[in-house]
Amino acid sequence: MSTEWAPSPTFSIPTDRLHISYFQVDNPKQSEFLVRLWNTEDFIKSCGNTGLDTPEKAAAFIKNRVQKDYLRNKHGQFLVSLKPHPDASLAESRPIGVVSLMKGEPPNAYSAPDIGYTILPEESGKGYATEASSGLLEYARRELGVKDVLGFCGHDDARSARVLQKIGLQFRGNRKLRVFGGAHSAVYAWPEMSQDLIVYGIDD
Template identity: 70%
Template sequence: MTTDFTPPPSFSIPTERLHISYLQPGNPTHSTFLHHLWNTDEFIKSEGPTGLDTPEKAAKFIATRVQGDYNRNKHGQMLVSLKPHLGASLAESKMIGIVSLMKGEPPNAYTQPDVGYTILPEENGKGYATEAAIGVIDYARRELGVKGVFGFCSSGNARSRRVLEKIGLEFRGERKLTVFGGVQSAIYALPEMDQDLAVYGITD
């Protein structure tokens, strides 16, 4: 039986400029921020509408989908907060995005998670997505036993491809990924991962 994973609200993965922390069910600040982030024009243009068009829907999403990922894997979608100065605490920091390590439920899942990131439009271009992705991957490998990480994006998404390369993933070609409805995607993986992606459940 899966039990709830409930880290303390003060928990964070610190990086030089950021704190990475868990979204908290029942925290209206978190659900309001997620609603805002996923309804910016830039996000909708890139990812399409999520259906989380009210803070209440975002709150329900955090309590069910996000918490479910935490319960299974101890990772999933996590908050990215910007420190106002070196050494600032999580409480002092400003929420600016989401970084994720996502691994779905079998059979609709690969055996290793994929990394993702969304930063507020006004904070883009400052290296925060790269820093957050490196931070969450390092933590997951060190503390959660994650052995491999994928990165998926559309072939024409130059910004995402640059970030994936900066965090140390290597391009492994393009495939129509069944988990994403057969959409043609560029695939990135950690260099030490097997060259045969079928080992992880990725096939055409």
């Protein structure tokens, strides 16, 4: 693992309405926001209870998990912040969600990262998940050389499925994925990726 590179606190992937930035270990407001976001009813229903119910636990998670992903892949979980006006800086913007491009550690990992997102319930339905996901994927392809991307959601999660389709991923069927404990999941992938998903380590 390289220690020469570190996530900059001023880094941002700007989109029309959003800033996409790295989580920082020493930012208590970000830890507090993560607790708020991951303990909403919507998040727990779709993703389960993370157990991160205090800022201290969230800060430890950012340090021990999120930062580790950054150092290994230069991507992982990113903070999504809403601009108050089109030219607003990252510092002026307000956190509303998380967008992620995750790739696990071998041997229990797929060979391609997967895109994910969660937005505060009061900000959902406004296209922010689609905008953040598109912005992150464009950056990952252009700057990090990411060529293959997967997407997963519950087989009956129509809202998440629409986002995956809007950002250009193609439905590849429903599977009971072992990495998710056999949960019945819808699988999406870039259209140019192999039709045989076993190539990427995906099997039932």
